[in-house]
Amino acid sequence: MKNRTKQVTIYDIAKSVQVSPATVSRALKDHYSISQETTQNVKRAAKEMGYFPNSPASSLRSKKTNTIGVMVSRINRPFMSTFISGVEAVANEKGCHVFISQSEDKAEKEIENAHAMFSARVDGLIVSLAMDSRSYKHFDVFRNNDIPMVFADRVPLDLEVNKIMIDNFQAAYNATEHLILQGCKRIAHFSGAAHRNIYKQRKKGYLAALKNHGLLADDTLITNSNLGANEGWEMTKKLLNLASPPDAIFSANDTAAVSAIRYAKSMGISVPEKLAVVGFNDDPLASIISPSLTTIAHPAFEIGRMAAAQLFEQKENSALVSSKTTVVKTQLVIRESSMRQG
Amino acid sequence: MKNRTKQVTIYDIAKSVQVSPATVSRALKDHYSISQETTQNVKRAAKEMGYFPNSPASSLRSKKTNTIGVMVSRINRPFMSTFISGVEAVANEKGCHVFISQSEDKAEKEIENAHAMFSARVDGLIVSLAMDSRSYKHFDVFRNNDIPMVFADRVPLDLEVNKIMIDNFQAAYNATEHLILQGCKRIAHFSGAAHRNIYKQRKKGYLAALKNHGLLADDTLITNSNLGANEGWEMTKKLLNLASPPDAIFSANDTAAVSAIRYAKSMGISVPEKLAVVGFNDDPLASIISPSLTTIAHPAFEIGRMAAAQLFEQKENSALVSSKTTVVKTQLVIRESSMRQG
C-alpha cells in the first residue's frame, strides 16, 4: 500500500470526522472542552489515517518545541553517556525529547552547536563545557531570551546560571590523602586543561592534602594534558625516568590512570608497591584493569537527572532566580592499585 | 544588556536594511540573484541584530529539516557511540544535524521513537534495531513518504531497504576455528536474542566451524541471553559446573566474554590454559583486561560513515532502487585469552 500522496493533516481528519480543524487540534491533546465522543472519533480517525503531528508546524505556532538540548564534549565516554541517560529519563517523563550535540572539546564547535540549538528553538539547555572553551558569549542568546540553562560538571564559574558539579577539591583531597596514608611520599599529579575549573580544583585539593600532611609539592611531578590514553602513557614514562621518580600518581581521570598502570606493568614496575595509582571517574575500565584502579566515583546518571530536574523547575517557575550551585557527593573507591598496606 | 523583547526575524532585518523580507531570506542563503552588496549588508545587519534563523519555521515552509535521525539501542556502548560519530562526521559535512534516540533495546520504545522521528520530519533515518523488536511496521511511514532509510548492524532481513552489516557468519567462523586450532575441543557459545539476525549468523558460523573440523555441537554448551555482564558471569558459572565443562567460550559480545574471564579468574581457573575465551566487538575493555581478550574487531566509525553516505546518496538520487546490502570486513584480533600454543 504505497501512499505517496500528501501527508495527513488535521484538516484531513476534520473533513473525515466532520468537525472543524480546531476541534481536531483540541481533541488530539485531550482538551477538556471537547466531548468524550468527539475526542474518541478524532483519535480513531487520526490513527486510521496514519496521522502524525507536524512538529515544526506546532513549534512555530506554539513557540514550544518540547525539546531540550544537551551539549557535551563527546558521547563516547562512560560518564557522558550515562549522564545523558539521566537527562533523558527526566525529559521523557515530561514528554520532552533530547537533542544532543558534541563539541569534541573544541570551543569553535561548541559555539556552532549553541547557535544550532538556538535556531532549533530548544526549550532549555544543559551544558557541559568543551575542554578549551573560554568565552561564554555564545550562551547569551539563551539568557536574553529567557531560555533556561543548567551547566553540569564542567561549568563556568563566572556565569550566573544554575550549576551542578561535584566537590572536585574534596574528592582530590581525599584521593591524595589516601595515597599519603598508604605511605606514598612523592605523589605526581596528572592535571587537565589549566583553565577548566574542575581540573584547577582537583589540583588544589591535591596540593592541599600534600601540605596538610607536611609533604612538599614538586612542580616537576605535575603535568598538564588532555588526559588521553597516549598522554597518560607518555607522562608516566617521563615521570618514571626522572632522577627521583614519583612513588604514586593521582590522575584527574581514569583513562590516563589506566595508561599509567599499563606503562608501569610493561616496564616491570609493580603497582601498587613501586607505583601507586589513583584515578578519577570510576569508568568501567577501572574495575577491569589489573591491578584494579582506585578512583573517585560520582553519580553520572543522578547528575543528569538533577540537571534536567532543575531545568524543568526553571521552566515551570520562571520567577526563580537561577544561579544556585549544587554540589554532589563523590566517593573514593579503594581498589588494588593503591593498596600498599594490608 | 537584557533584550527580552521579541526575537529578531527577517522582517526586522528587512526594515533595517531597507529591502524586502524575500531579499533578506535569499541573501542569507547566498542566493545567486542577489547582489554582492545587498548580501553583505543583510548579513552584517543580521549579525549585529543577533539574528538566528527559526528552524521550525523554515522547516515548515521548505519541508526540509536538515536533520537526520539515528535510532540505536543505547549510546553508552563503545560500538554505538563510535558509530554515531561516524554518522555525524558525514552529516555535518552536508550541513545536517543528527537527532539521536535510544530504544534501550525495547521494541515499545523503538516504536515511540520512530513516531517521534517522523513527527520531527527528519530528512532521513539510520537505524540499528532494538534487541527485541520483531515487527517493522513503525518504519512504514518513512517508506510511504519516501524518506530514505538505512539500517546498520542490527538489520531486518525481510525489509527492502539499504543495509550495512558485517559478515557475522564469517567472523564467528573465524573466531571458532581459531579456538579449534588452539586445541580446544569443547567450545561453548554465548548467543544473543535468537530472532536477531546478527546473533543467528554468529551461531551458524560457530556451528559451521565445529562441523567442518569434526567437532560435535552440544546444545548444553550454547546459551541465550542479553549478553550483559551479570549474564556472562552466571552463564560461565553454570557451564563450568557441568559434568563435562567446556574448555573454551566464544561469546557474541565482549561484555559477556570479559565476565567469563573474571569469573574464571575468581575461581582460580587459568585462562587460556583451562578456559580459552574469544569475544566480539573489540571494545576498549578487551585490550585492558588481563589476560587480554581475543575478539572480533569491526570498524564502527566507518560503518557509521557508510550508513550516512548511503543515506545522502539516496536523498540526492531518489531514482535509485534502494535495497542493497553492504558487507563490511571484520578482523580477528588475537590476544592472550586464547593463546594456548606459543
Add this chain to the structure above:
DNA sequence: TTGTAGGCGTTATCAT
C-alpha cells in the same frame, strides 16, 4: 461544546 479566523517566520512562485 464547537467553529472562525488570523498569525507564527520562512520560503516559493510569480511578477516587475
Add this chain to the structure above:
DNA sequence: ATGATAACGCCTACAA
C-alpha cells in the same frame, strides 16, 4: 536584482 503575496500545518483568542 528585487518585491508582493500566498502558503506550509498548527494553535488560540474570540465568537457562537
